[in-house]
Amino acid sequence: MVWLGSVIGPPASPEREVKMARILFVDDEPLIREEAVQTLLRDGHKVIQASDGREAMKMLETVPVDIVILDIVMPNQDGLETIAQIRELGDETRNVKIITISNGGTMGDSAKYLAWAESFGADRVLPKPFSLPELRAAIDEIVAESSVPAA
Numbered sequence: 001m002v003w004l005g006s007v008i009g010p011p012a013s014p015e016r017e018v019k020m021a022r023i024l025f026v027d028d029e030p031l032i033r034e035e036a037v038q039t040l041l042r043d044g045h046k047v048i049q050a051s052d053g054r055e056a057m058k059m060l061e062t063v064p065v066d067i068v069i070l071d072i073v074m075p076n077q078d079g080l081e082t083i084a085q086i087r088e089l090g091d092e093t094r095n096v097k098i099i100t101i102s103n104g105g106t107m108g109d110s111a112k113y114l115a116w117a118e119s120f121g122a123d124r125v126l127p128k129p130f131s132l133p134e135l136r137a138a139i140d141e142i143v144a145e146s147s148v149p150a151a
Helices: 030-042 053-062 079-088 110-120 132-145
Strands: 022-026 046-050 067-071 097-102 124-127
Touching: 022 030, 022 053, 030 046, 030 132, 046 053, 053 067, 053 079, 067 079, 067 132, 079 097, 079 110, 097 110, 097 132, 110 124, 124 132
Parallel strands: 022 046, 022 067, 067 097, 097 124
Antiparallel strands: none
């Protein structure tokens, strides 16, 4: 579990100039999801949320996003299966960037899960607990190196 203090924080500093992105945040932990979403909204991103991979895939059918931030260990449909499905969609999600987050679930081995996520097509990985600056840095790097349009 990510402790609330490590995710939520003040808005990004005014000196932080970065394009804003359309983000889908997927995590089965309601507190993590809500706090992260509120932080990303304060930073100026457009954010939608889902509680598992199945719900995320339904959203991706109708809502275009630039970045999916995705937990790996979730009920119904885990993050690895979701990454594979996103990458299989082809043209519709070709430019979608994926950041995976994990604490390893009951196995407690986040490094193994995150390595698998990279092999499935994740663009960035963050072990839980992660800090707000780490999350912002991953988003900023993806936005800077890709063709993410201004949200």
